Amino acid sequence: MKRLTRIMALVGVLLTVLSCGGRKYETVKNDPQDTKIYTLGxxxxxxxxxxxxxxxxxxxxxxxxxxxxxxxxxxxxxxxxEHLMFKGTEQFGTTDYAAEKPMLDEIEALFEQYRATEDEAQRLAIYHRIDSVSYEASKLAIPNEYDKLMSLIGAKGTNAWTSCDETVYQEDIPSNQIDNWARIQADRFRHNVIRGFHTELETIYEEKNMSLTKDNNKMYETLLATLYPNHPYGQQTTLGSQDHLKNPSITNVKKYHDEYYVPNNIAICVSGDFDPDEMVAAIEKYFGDWQPNPSVPKLDIKPEKPIEKPIVKDVYGLESEYMY
Known part of the structure; x- marks a missing residue:
């Protein structure tokens, strides 16, 4: 993590350009890590x-x-x-994607019906259908195949995190597995398939419920809401609202992927035993023809009013007294 912080801290610093192996790398003067930065087309x-x-x-x-x-x-x-990124693609995570896809499409349509329906009896009937179709689709899914693939190439520390500003996926791989790693990651980021949606939703919902019992979470959310009343930092949380988690949209998830999970909105950061030319060649091979999105959405942020006097908020919870 410290290594990533050092690398990302270079952004915005004056860069120089050097050529190596026919490629142009950017570097930062006096960088003790001698980080090379390469930008694909x-x-x-x-x-x-x-x-x-x-x-x-x-x-x-x-x-x-x-x-x-x-x-x-x-x-x-x-x-x-972030959770769904571990569920596979058309190539892995399934025994028969052609047979699975019609069911996944039906599940997506059913969730849109579910979100648009207010009558509780109708919602219950729709969710029963979602359960039934999801069960049939699960027969074709291969659970945890991404983790198994990474384990086969000797990867360790498979993980990811989401914050207000970033979503980051990490792996620790052997030096002789660059090509396999790049191939799997390119397929995963470019051709993600949303499967196991409603069962994963239950995991997320339980995570949300657990967060509601932690007083420090409540305090932090109250702090952000007070500091940033006009900004998403203060208006919404990373785990989301319970109401929204009860009414999810696969259609919105797909739109989100197409808008943000694009090459011109992604950075690959690597540190360890490798040759930069070899690393770039592998990334070019599997990520190079990925089409960018010239219209990545930009947030329209309203300025916050200055805080001119202390603001005191009392937060009540189940744990002992605590000061943030």
């Missing part, structure tokens, strides 16, 4: 810091999107999609 950036101490590479794929970008009607979407 589609806008995807690669930050590389070579460290030969052990034959492994720490990788982070950072997407410039977080909970502040969640649609106001489906908060929690960024975090939810």
């Amino acid at each position: 589609n806008g995807l950036k690669v930050y590389m810091s070579v460290n030969k101490e052990t034959p492994r590479i720490q990788t982070y794929i950072a997407v410039k999107v977080g909970s502040k970008n969640d649609p106001s009607e489906t908060t929690g979407l960024a975090h939810y999609f």
